[in-house]
Amino acid sequence: MTTTDATTATGDTPVALTTRKDWASDQEVRWCPGCGDYSILAAVQLLLPELGVARENTVFVSGIGCAARFPYYMSTYGMHSIHGRAPAIATGLAISRPDLDVWVVSGDGDALSIGGNHLIHALRRNVDITILMFNNQIYGLTKGQYSPTSEHGKVTKSTPFGSLDTPFNPLSVAIGAEASFVARTHDMDRKHMMATLRRAHDHKGAAFVEILQNCNVFNDGAFEAITGKANREQMLVPLEHGEPIRFGPDGSKGVVLGADAQLRIEDVDAAGVDALLVHDEQRSDPSLAFMLSRLARGPFEPTPIGVFRAVERPAYGQLVDEQIAQVRERKGPGDLEALLRSATTWTVG
Amino acid sequence: MSSTMNPPRDSVSSIGSLVVRFAGDSGDGMQVTGDQFTAASALFGNDLATFPSYPAEIRAPAGTLAGVSAFQVHIADHDILTPGDAPTVLIAMNPAALRANVEDVVTGGSIIVNSDAFDERAVAKAGYVSDPLRDGSLAQFRVYEVPMTTLTVEACKPIGAKPRDAERSKNFFALGLVSWLYHHALEPTIEFVERRYAARPLVVQANTLALRAGWNFGETAELFESSYEIPPTTLEPGTYTNVTGNTALAWGLIAGAHQAGLSLFLGSYPITPASDILHELAKQKHFGIRTLQAEDEIAGVGAALGASFGGALGVTTTSGPGIDLKSETIGLAVSLELPLVIVDVQRGGPSTGLPTKTEQGDLLHAMYGRHGEAPVPIVAASTPSHCFAAAIEAVRIAVTYRTPVYLLSDGYLANGAEPWRLPDVATLPTIDPAFRREPNHTAPDGTPEFWPYLRDDETLARPWAIPGTPGLEHRIGGIEKQDGSGDVSYDPGNHALMVRLRAERIAGIARTIPPLELDDPGAATGSRARLLVLGWGSTYGAIAAAVRRSRARGLEVARAHLVHLNPFPSNLGEVLAEYDTVLVPETNLGQLVKLVRAAFLVDAIGLNKVEGRPFRVSEVEQAIVDLLAPLTASKEAIA
Ligand code: SF4
Numbered sequence: 003m004t005t006t007d008a009t010t011a012t013g014d015t016p017v018a019l020t021t022r023k024d025w026a027s028d029q030e031v032r033w034c035p036g037c038g039d040y041s042i043l044a045a046v047q048l049l050l051p052e053l054g055v056a057r058e059n060t061v062f063v064s065g066i067g068c069a070a071r072f073p074y075y076m077s078t079y080g081m082h083s084i085h086g087r088a089p090a091i092a093t094g095l096a097i098s099r100p101d102l103d104v105w106v107v108s109g110d111g112d113a114l115s116i117g118g119n120h121l122i123h124a125l126r127r128n129v130d131i132t133i134l135m136f137n138n139q140i141y142g143l144t145k146g147q148y149s150p151t152s153e154h155g156k157v158t159k160s161t162p163f164g165s166l167d168t169p170f171n172p173l174s175v176a177i178g179a180e181a182s183f184v185a186r187t188h189d190m191d192r193k194h195m196m197a198t199l200r201r202a203h204d205h206k207g208a209a210f211v212e213i214l215q216n217c218n219v220f221n222d223g224a225f226e227a228i229t230g231k232a233n234r235e236q237m238l239v240p241l242e243h244g245e246p247i248r249f250g251p252d253g254s255k256g257v258v259l260g261a262d263a264q265l266r267i268e269d270v271d272a273a274g275v276d277a278l279l280v281h282d283e284q285r286s287d288p289s290l291a292f293m294l295s296r297l298a299r300g301p302f303e304p305t306p307i308g309v310f311r312a313v314e315r316p317a318y319g320q321l322v323d324e325q326i327a328q329v330r331e332r333k334g335p336g337d338l339e340a341l342l343r344s345a346t347t348w349t350v351g
Numbered sequence: 352m353s354s355t356m357n358p359p360r361d362s363v364s365s366i367g368s369l370v371v372r373f374a375g376d377s378g379d380g381m382q383v384t385g386d387q388f389t390a391a392s393a394l395f396g397n398d399l400a401t402f403p404s405y406p407a408e409i410r411a412p413a414g415t416l417a418g419v420s421a422f423q424v425h426i427a428d429h430d431i432l433t434p435g436d437a438p439t440v441l442i443a444m445n446p447a448a449l450r451a452n453v454e455d456v457v458t459g460g461s462i463i464v465n466s467d468a469f470d471e472r473a474v475a476k477a478g479y480v481s482d483p484l485r486d487g488s489l490a491q492f493r494v495y496e497v498p499m500t501t502l503t504v505e506a507c508k509p510i511g512a513k514p515r516d517a518e519r520s521k522n523f524f525a526l527g528l529v530s531w532l533y534h535h536a537l538e539p540t541i542e543f544v545e546r547r548y549a550a551r552p553l554v555v556q557a558n559t560l561a562l563r564a565g566w567n568f569g570e571t572a573e574l575f576e577s578s579y580e581i582p583p584t585t586l587e588p589g590t591y592t593n594v595t596g597n598t599a600l601a602w603g604l605i606a607g608a609h610q611a612g613l614s615l616f617l618g619s620y621p622i623t624p625a626s627d628i629l630h631e632l633a634k635q636k637h638f639g640i641r642t643l644q645a646e647d648e649i650a651g652v653g654a655a656l657g658a659s660f661g662g663a664l665g666v667t668t669t670s671g672p673g674i675d676l677k678s679e680t681i682g683l684a685v686s687l688e689l690p691l692v693i694v695d696v697q698r699g700g701p702s703t704g705l706p707t708k709t710e711q712g713d714l715l716h717a718m719y720g721r722h723g724e725a726p727v728p729i730v731a732a733s734t735p736s737h738c739f740a741a742a743i744e745a746v747r748i749a750v751t752y753r754t755p756v757y758l759l760s761d762g763y764l765a766n767g768a769e770p771w772r773l774p775d776v777a778t779l780p781t782i783d784p785a786f787r788r789e790p791n792h793t794a795p796d797g798t799p800e801f802w803p804y805l806r807d808d809e810t811l812a813r814p815w816a817i818p819g820t821p822g823l824e825h826r827i828g829g830i831e832k833q834d835g836s837g838d839v840s841y842d843p844g845n846h847a848l849m850v851r852l853r854a855e856r857i858a859g860i861a862r863t864i865p866p867l868e869l870d871d872p873g874a875a876t877g878s879r880a881r882l883l884v885l886g887w888g889s890t891y892g893a894i895a896a897a898v899r900r901s902r903a904r905g906l907e908v909a910r911a912h913l914v915h916l917n918p919f920p921s922n923l924g925e926v927l928a929e930y931d932t933v934l935v936p937e938t939n940l941g942q943l944v945k946l947v948r949a950a951f952l953v954d955a956i957g958l959n960k961v962e963g964r965p966f967r968v969s970e971v972e973q974a975i976v977d978l979l980a981p982l983t984a985s986k987e988a989i990a
Contacts, residue, residue, distance in 0.1 A: 027826065029838065058821040063657070073826050074839065079818040081660055082828025084683050087653045090618075090645065094654030095818075097641055098616045099661040102818050120653070123646035322641055329636040336638030338609055339776045341602060343592065346539075347773070348394055351588025 020051040027077045033068060038189035038215035042136060043075055045195040052196075053203060060103045063092040065112040068143050068217070069136040072107040086117025089124035092131045097319045103203070106133040110151040111141050114170050118150075121210075122179035128207035130317035134199070136213050137172055140221035153300055158220075173295035173310060176210040177288050183209035184291065184311040188238075189216060190229045194307065201309055207317040214301070225301045239297065241308035246278035247294075249304065257297065257306075265293050267304055283312045362577040363534075368427035369581055370435030371529065373522075374452045375444030376413050377406055377420040380522040385422025387526055387543060391535040393593040393770055396583030397426040400892065401768045402434035402965070407623070407706045414476045419451040426533075428582040432892035432899075434767060436967035440532075442525050444468060444499070446477035453489070461493045463528065465521065467500035495574055499524045499565075506564035507557045516553075520561035527565020534580045537562055589772040596735035596764030597624070599771065600694065601631035603742025604666055605638055607692075610743065611750050611782035613664040617642045618654035620673060623706040624762040625696035628668045648676035652693065656680060659689045660827075662786065662817035664746060668694040670762075671704060674713060674720070682721040683829050684755035685853065688804075688813045690784075691755040692745050693727075696765045699963045708963025709762035711888050714942040717757040718917055724850045726857040728752070729916040731759040733891035736771035738764060741914060747782050748860055753812045759916070761938075763889045763965045787814035790822055792835075801825055803837040811856035861918040867926055870898070871909030880907040882978055883930040885955070887913040887943050890936050890966055897971035906979050916943070924951045932978055934958055936971050 025047045033039045050060070060078040064070035066085035073080030083091050088106045096104045106124075113121045113135045124131065140158070141147040147160040151172060155164040176184045183205040187198040195213065202209035214225045228237035239249040239257065248256035248270055256270045256278040270278065285291070291311040298305040371388065375381045382403055392399050402423040411418030425435035437457045443449035445468035456462060464484065474482050483489055484496060503524045507517035523544070530537055541559055548554040569575060594602075608615035617640065619629045633642045641658070645651040648669055655665030669677065674695050684691045697713045699705030717729050728748050732741035738760055745758040790799035791814060801823040804813050816823040825837060833840035834848050873879050886894040891912050898910040911926060913919065927933055927947065933955040935944040941957035948955055958974045960966055 056821070057824050058819055061660075061818050062826075074828070076826070077824055079824050080826035080828075081657075081687070082826065082830065083653075084679055084829055087649060087680065090650035090653030091657035091660070093645075093650070094616060094618055094643065094657030094659075094663075094665065095661045096657075097643060097654070098614065098658040098663040099818065102661065119646055120650050123650065326636045326639060326641070330639075333637040336605070336609075336635060336640075338606055341605065341635065341638075342773050342776070343590070345592050345594070345598075346390060346394065347590050347592045348396065349590050350396065350586045350772075 017054050017056045022047045025050045025077055027075055029074045031075050034219050036218040041189045042213055045192050049196045049199055055103050062105045063088045064107045067109040067112045069107050069109040086112050089120040093124050093129045096130050097322055100319045104131045106131055108135050110137045110149045114150040125176055125179040125181040125208045127318040128182050128315050130207055130319050132202045132209045134211050136215040138215045138217035138221055139224050140217050142217045142220055146220035172212045177292045181210045182207045182313050182315045185309045186212045186307045188214035188229045207315055227302045228305050237304050239304050239306040241281045241306050243283045247281050265297055283309045364577045364579050366579050366581055370425045370438045371440045372421055372423040372438035373442045374421040374448035377418050379444050381420045381422050384522045384526045387540045389424045391539050392426040394539055397581055398430045398584040399426040400431055400434040403766045405707055414447050414473050416447050416451050419448050426581055428584050432896040433968055436969050446474045450477045458491045463495045465499040466496035467498045502564055503561045506560045510556045512557050517557055520557040523558045523561040524565040527562040528569050531566045531569030532578050591770045591772055593768050594736050594771045595768045596738045596760055597627035598631055599736050600738035600742050601628045603739040607743040607746025608664045610779050611784050615640045616658035616663040617666050618645050618651040619668045620645050620648045620651045622670045622673050624765045625668045625670045648673040652677040652680040656684050656691055659691050666692040670696045670698045671700045678720050681755050682725050685725040686829050687827050688753045690749040692749050694758045697761040705963040711938045726854050727755050727757055728857055728860055729757040731888040731916055732764055735764050735767050735769050750782050750784050753815055761889050787816040802835050803827055805835050858918050861921045864915050864920050866922040867911050867920040869911050869926055880909040881931040883909045884934045885911050893966035893968050893971050896968040900972050901975045908975050927951050927953045
């Protein structure tokens with residue numbers, strides 16, 4: 003059998019140098035002026051030329067929501083699909099085309115509400131895709147209903163007396179879903195975004211990045227208390243692999259793992275540097291990463307950003323192909339004639 | 352048939368056909384028994400058709416009516432079209448199996464019961480007030496009481512099998528007995544047992560001993576007046592295999608992908624009665640097939656569509672409830688204009704309905720079950736082996752026209768089997784995916800560019816340019832797009848144009864569909880029948896057999912069977928117009944009949960059955976007779 007895999011991978015061909023302009027499509031960007039999505043788009047368009055990847059081998063897949071318009075603005079291959087299904091669609095694409103760089107762009111409603119099932123299964127399978135979840139804690143495109151990450155008691159059009167739901171913690175969900183790469187960044191810091199997205203891109207398997215994003219129309223300032231220029235130093239806890247976890251002016255505060263197995267924020271002077279928790283993103287046990295994801299109860303307490311977890315696990319598509327190769331080794335390539343004769347046959351005449 | 356094991360018979364009768372039904376508890380191994388009897392018949396050269404029927408529960412309570420599992424096989428010395436209306440022989444392993452099936456047995460038919468299973472408790476559990484073997488209620492049948500359990504246990508003594516274990520082989524005792532009765536060699540079954548239970552030598556021994564004991568019982572017990580032989584069928588020359596609809600369909604998908612030079616991607620979620628297609632394709636990894644058992648039905652079709660975007664042949668397989676869930680993604684595929692094959696193995700609905708029973712209930716869903724104007728071509732398989740060709744045809748349409756295609760099968764085709772004359776692989780049609788490699792448009796400034804919705808003049812299909820192709824990067828989505836460029840567009844006039852173009856493209860597929868074949872012997876000589884029986888899908892066998900029988904009675908009746916339900920073959924309207932009366936038998940409340948009435952303004956009449964069972968030939972035949980009586984009467988009056 004001579005199945006031609008529909009592949010035109012560039013292989014060893016060197017990738018031409020590109021600039022941000024090369025990655026932008028000719029479509030007018032139509033987010034609300036001042037939306038955090040603009041800075042994320044810029045970060046991605048600035049990062050891609052640095053990654054040395056080819057436009058034709060890059061695909062952005064999205065679902066529905068403000069964030070989901072993202073693929074239209076990229077001059078790559080792209081699909082704007084249906085609500086919540088992008089991880090499933092990207093799974094089929096990434097499995098059948100391991101040569102491609104597949105990105106999923108999603109929001110908190112798309113990824114955690116209507117598409118929650120697909121998200122967790124793409125993560126546990128470790129499909130080789132990079133998932134960017136823009137978290138603005140609100141439904142933007144449908145004009146301002148509360149989302150699965152909105153804080154309890156949120157007053158919106160659909161919850162005029164306050165929402166009653168307990169919100170999801172996106173990183174806790176991802177870690178609980180066996181994600182091999184989990185990170186958080188925010189729309190106010192291009193450098194941090196680019197560094198985090200680069201790590202996510204380079205990760206083999208499913209990478210999940212929560213990007214705190216301001217929806218200035220329906221949930222303005224949701225993250226101001228932690229990402230605002232004046233607050234960042236006090237409120238963002240940068241995670242660096244192999245480094246003690248500390249933040250604040252001159253690293254005056256740090257994270258300590260107490261004897262009661264709880265994470266606590268303490269003054270470094272009082273606790274001593276040696277008492278600080280050293281961040282290990284490669285720990286195979288996800289418990290610490292999970293605890294870190296819950297260090298802040300919401301965007302009003304010191305919140306870790308950076309890579310929480312980055313462990314190596316074979317990508318799903320790679321396992322699929324290895325299995326095909328093994329079966330081929332045992333049975334030889336598929337032969338249609340032989341297949342039709344694989345059960346008992348008899349001849350007449 | 353010649354077999355070293357077949358001693359000469361005292362009395363052998365030759366018969367033309369036989370319908371046997373094996374019935375027992377779902378744990379009694381009736382499906383294996385039926386399968387093996389079928390395999391032996393096929394090897395002998397009989398034509399056959401099978402109809403398994405099993406409960407939805409994996410192990411319904413033993414001895415109850417709900418737990419009865421049955422397998423019917425029709426074997427004959429001539430070509431046959433259905434698994435038979437009514438069994439001439441029923442093998443009942445317990446009272447429940449008897450009670451659940453006795454109604455179907457032809458008057459004067461034979462019933463072989465495992466008399467060991469007819470104790471008071473079991474009789475009561477089956478809902479009998481008195482022992483049917485004693486109360487005379489079976490007077491119109493020939494009843495053979497065989498203590499199968501005792502004889503099986505006895506036969507297995509030499510190998511030291513415990514009675515409880517040995518008992519389990521009683522289905523092979525039954526098979527041995529029936530094999531003697533109908534002159535089937537035991538060797539193929541013994542070989543099968545050795546293969547299947549290779550890891551458990553004791554089971555091989557027990558089953559083999561039971562099988563032989565059953566045979567020997569027939570030989571020595573002098574219970575049966577005669578044994579029977581069904582001479583081989585004169586089938587068209589060729590190599591045959593016995594195939595179920597699900598297997599043929601899976602192979603057809605492989606062949607379709609092969610003929611298109613595409614790698615096959617199956618995104619699927621387990622569901623009865625479609626799961627066997629997933630199982631079969633998962634076994635064939637060496638063809639480069641990627642199968643994904645997805646987290647749900649929606650992900651199954653989503654992953655398939657994603658794979659198609661990447662240049663694979665995306666396929667999803669499911670049944671009723673799964674179709675409901677996939678509808679949104681199928682609508683997206685309509686909008687994206689990408690190849691996708693959706694296999695719906697229909698079952699009784701609504702909701703969970705009858706998971707293991709057949710129904711043609713999804714035709715209108717396949718036709719209209721999406722929001723907006725979202726036409727999808729529909730291909731339906733007619734017989735188990737036809738699932739192969741139907742699958743290739745679905746692939747052809749999907750790939751050539753860049754469209755999702757519904758491939759309809761049903762529970763009856765999925766599990767039913769028939770001998771299939773293997774096609775010559777070299778003659779299978781080739782399918783050209785015609786991937787776009789070059790830009791297809793020039794921008795005002797002279798730069799070449801790619802327009803994803805610039806259509807082919809002939810087919811109206813859009814170009815399929817897959818990621819990895821430099822210079823053809825493009826974005827597609829579910830939002831309405833500008834004709835040609837594919838850019839997002841909310842323009843009213845453009846939307847109207849796109850809706851019409853999508854409809855025209857699907858309607859235009861009719862140009863590549865062969866004209867509907869009409870079976871009307873009188874048409875050539877200018878004396879057409881006045882009644883046409885129009886069918887689709889799995890009613891093929893019952894309709895064809897009923898028409899055959901009606902003609903044997905001297906009735907004039909025409910017949911045609913649709914494989915393409917959307918679009919219809921272009922001559923369908925003309926064909927229908929030739930007949931005074933059109934009868935449309937369907938195992939639903941009348942779905943095709945609505946479509947043809949709407950499309951052609953013909954006063955077609957439905958014949959409808961919704962029992963989770965296929966038509967009996969006699970039911971269709973009766974409808975033909977009833978319809979023709981007044982027609983014939985008026986004809987005579989004129990004459
Ligand atoms: S509604 Fe909010 S998230 Fe959506 S584009 Fe406007 S500002 Fe951005």
